[in-house]
Amino acid sequence: MANKTTKAEMVVKNSITSGKLDDLKSYLERGRRYGDLSDAELEELWIDGVKVWSDGPFRPSINLNDCDAEYALRGITPPFDLVAADIDKATVAITARVEAMPDDKRYEANAAMIADYERVSRSPN
Structure with missing residues (x-):
């Protein structure tokens, strides 16, 4: 069975990628x-x-x-397989924090990520 990426996964990946581009620019500006x-x-x-980071992913x-x-x-590609347990630990903490958010704050965060994804997906570049 093929691994089908959901729109939600694409939205999250876009959000991460967008932040990574900002981090890359900052890193280069500071001298690599x-x-x-x-x-x-x-x-x-x-x-x-x-x-x-996994001890305090916020x-x-x-x-x-x-x-x-x-x-x-x-x-x-970083060696994610060597830190799988640490990433799982951070994921649990992040998930708990998101689930504890008031519905309106969770909605705002999701809406912002979706809007950014839709803006980028419509971009000709």
């Missing part, structure tokens, strides 16, 4: 501080960053964002 690291050094730094992590940006510039 991880550009001289070896792939192994970048991997170690990224794994440490994911572990710290705090922004410029170090982790910069690692993601460096991976993107190198055309390498």
Whole structure:
């Protein structure tokens, strides 16, 4: 059976991608501080960053964002399989927070992501 991506999944992925582009631009503007690291050094730094982030996924992590940006510039996918348990831990915390949101706040957040997705999907680029 084929893996069919739902519109909801596309909306979330678009939201993440949009933020990643902003992070990439910021990383480049600040001088690409991880550009001289070896792939192994970048991997170690990224794994440490994911572990710290998973303990508090609501705090922004410029170090982790910069690692993601460096991976993107190198055309390498981060080793998500090495941090699956940490990502699951963060997902549980994020899901609980979203479920605890008042309905109107959850609706606003969802509406903003959908509007952004629809704007981008209509864009000719």
